[in-house]
Amino acid sequence: MWRALASNALTILIVGLFLMGGVILWGQSQYKSEGPLETAICLQVKPGSNMTRVSRDLEDQGAISSGMIFRLAADYTDKSQQLKAGSFLVREGSSMEQIVDDITHSGASTCGTEIEYRIGVTRMQTRVRELNPATLDFDEVASFVVGEEEAPEAYAEKRGEADTRYRISLAEGVTSWQIVESLKAMDLLTGEVAELPAEGMLAPDSYEVRPGEDRNAILAEMQEKQQLRINAAWEGRQDGLPLNSPEEMLVLASIIEKETGQPEERGQVASVFVNRLNQGMRLQTDPTVIYGVTKGQGTLGRGLRQSELRRATPWNTYVIEGLPPTPIANPGLASLEAAVAPDNTDFIFFVADGTGGHAFAETLQEHNRNVAKWREIEAERNSGN
Incomplete structure (x- = not known):
């Protein structure tokens, strides 16, 4: 009799352990699997909050299937005490595991x-x-x-x-x-x-x-x-550029940056200045003259005067040979890359074309025609004011 009772008890224990293991596996699956959230939400965790309040909020917003599993798993992984205050983006389908990681990791808000x-x-x-x-x-x-x-x-x-x-x-x-x-x-x-x-x-x-x-x-x-x-731009530079150092590259990139606001033009503008440097021509670019006047302290707020175009400053590329001694602004990554990988052109001139971009030319004759067109556009605009 005692042997039968012991056998039955052992059987019950084994079945119980299997059931418990199954529940644990099911809970782990629920914790790690895709969640029910259909549209992303912004979860706000207020200072002094806890996992119980957060889990209730997530349940109310349909982001998790079980607040109990959420809390138990956070406790089991020792993350309950790492809860951070902030606003956190919970994307559609986020698992409970992903949400716990997001609200306990760095504390940097990701929405709001x-x-x-x-x-x-x-x-x-x-x-x-x-x-x-x-x-x-x-x-x-x-x-x-x-x-x-x-x-x-x-x-x-x-x-x-x-x-x-x-x-x-x-x-x-x-x-x-x-x-x-x-x-x-x-x-x-x-x-x-x-x-x-x-x-x-x-x-x-x-x-x-x-x-x-x-x-x-x-x-x-x-x-x-x-x-x-x-460092990265200089390392990837083209061969044969008329630039002797990263510092010269930075100067050229700053001029490219100030000469065009059109991303697709940077390579062409860079080619003009590289071609001019290779041919020993002066760069003759207005932004360098402006920097010589303002020293970078604010904007000029008016057009350049003829006296300023003729005035000798270290940055006036109508007067000096080659590049100015320092950059004239802080160039972005695209202008740095254009400085070391210019388009392959024979352009040595460019002028505004009235669209926000520029007309490029290989010869002075062609450039003069482009300048005449620009003057006509300027005259039309001024007459309309």
């Missing part, structure tokens, strides 16, 4: 509100934007020009929220002085900039920053990125 400070050639614009989870595009909430317009209420409101993200975007062609002055105007940053970074050595790009971050640390990140770009 973003305030972008865009440093342009003529002004700094601040934009308050919200990420739309459904389209993954930013919807603009408010914007204003720093120093020209009053900050809207939405800006102050979002500045007060703990999970708001901040981004600095540098446009191609801004000068180092413009960048530093713009950073000084951002009251969320700290630290005094003692020395102006060398012209051309700050990479136009987008940088995520945090309130209280030191301006010098941000500038150092910009410099490091630009140096990496310079």
Whole structure:
């Protein structure tokens, strides 16, 4: 009898273990498999929250099939205590495992509100934007020009929220002085900039920053990125270029950047300057003259005078031979690449064509015809004002 009872008990234990193992395997499958969410959402985890509140929120929004499995797995993997506050993008079909990783990994918000400070050639614009989870595009909430317009209420409101993200975007062609002055105007940053970074050595790009971050640390990140770009471009340069160093490449890239806003033209503009350097011709480019007047401290705001075109400065390429001594702006990656891989052309002239681009020419006669067309376009525009 006792032997039968023991046998039955053992059988029950074995069956129970199998059932328990099956439940565990099923739970693991539920945790790792694709989730039920059909449209991406922005999950907000408030400071002081916990996995119980988060799991309930996810259940309410249809992002997970079981809050219990979500919590148990987070506890089992020792991630419950690593929960970060912020706003996190949960994509459609995200597994519970993916969601737990996202909300416990770095704490960097991936959706919600973003305030972008865009440093342009003529002004700094601040934009308050919200990420739309459904389209993954930013919807603009408010914007204003720093120093020209009053900050809207939405800006102050979002500045007060703990999970708001901040981004600095540098446009191609801004000068180092413009960048530093713009950073000084951002009251969320700290630290005094003692020395102006060398012209051309700050990479136009987008940088995520945090309130209280030191301006010098941000500038150092910009410099490091630009140096990496310079090294890579110089390493991949074409043979036979009239450039003796990465520094000369950087100078040429800055001129290309300031001469055209059309991405498809960069290679052609680069070819003109390379051809001129190879033939011993002066570069004769207006942006270098302007830099000699402003030293990169703001925009000229008017046309060049004949006296300025004739005035001898280290940057006036109507007067000096070859390249100026320093860059005239901070060039982007595409202009660096154009400087070391110009199009193969015989162009040595170009002039505006009225469309925002340029007309290129191989001979002076052809160039003069292009200039005459441009003068006609200018005259028509002026007569219409």
